[in-house]
Amino acid sequence: MEITNKELLEKYGWSLDCENPLEISHTDGSRASNIPAKLMIESLKEDYKEELEEFRRKNSKVISPDEILLEEQIPEFVIQAVNNLLKLKFMGGEAYIYQDDIMKEALKLCPDPEITRQDIFNNKWMDFEPLFENNGWSVRYDKPGYNESYRANFTFTKKKK
Numbered sequence: 175m176e177i178t179n180k181e182l183l184e185k186y187g188w189s190l191d192c193e194n195p196l197e198i199s200h201t202d203g204s205r206a207s208n209i210p211a212k213l214m215i216e217s218l219k220e221d222y223k224e225e226l227e228e229f230r231r232k233n234s235k236v237i238s239p240d241e242i243l244l245e246e247q248i249p250e251f252v253i254q255a256v257n258n259l260l261k262l263k264f265m266g267g268e269a270y271i272y273q274d275d276i277m278k279e280a281l282k283l284c285p286d287p288e289i290t291r292q293d294i295f296n297n298k299w300m301d302f303e304p305l306f307e308n309n310g311w312s313v314r315y316d317k318p319g320y321n322e323s324y325r326a327n328f329t330f331t332k333k334k335k
Contacts, residue, residue: 252276
């Protein structure tokens with residue numbers, strides 16, 4: 175997957191202000207131009223390559239026959255997004271997490287900047303409940319019906335033995 179310089183810069187909080195002469199700026203107020211800007215882009219390319227390689231390494235674990243279909247369907251960055259939010263939200267025996275919060279976290283963790291919210295839905299990557307249920311969670315999904323207007327959410331509770 176090839177990434178453009180503009181996409182690469184945006185992924186790391188930079189903006190391409192001018193292409194000739196090359197000028198970039200960061201959300202923290204930092205600026206670079208010409209050779210320093212080129213060096214920054216090269217450094218970001220290396221960081222991006224390392225992130226992709228780490229993502230590939232994490233996805234190359236041995237799985238059981240029961241997990242194979244689910245693992246193939248749900249990418250690691252979505253699972254990690256849910257895990258991150260579970261760690262933040264788990265209190266009193268349950269975690270109540272909004273679907274759009276999981277989506278935001280998944281898009282933030284996604285190594286491919288071209289993946290969109292719609293791609294995640296179209297690929298059914300938010301259908302992760304069986305994975306978590308196979309690992310000790312009871313998961314309930316709730317979304318608004320016709321004439322209802324609340325945010326879709328998941329409730330995670332520890333399964334009773």
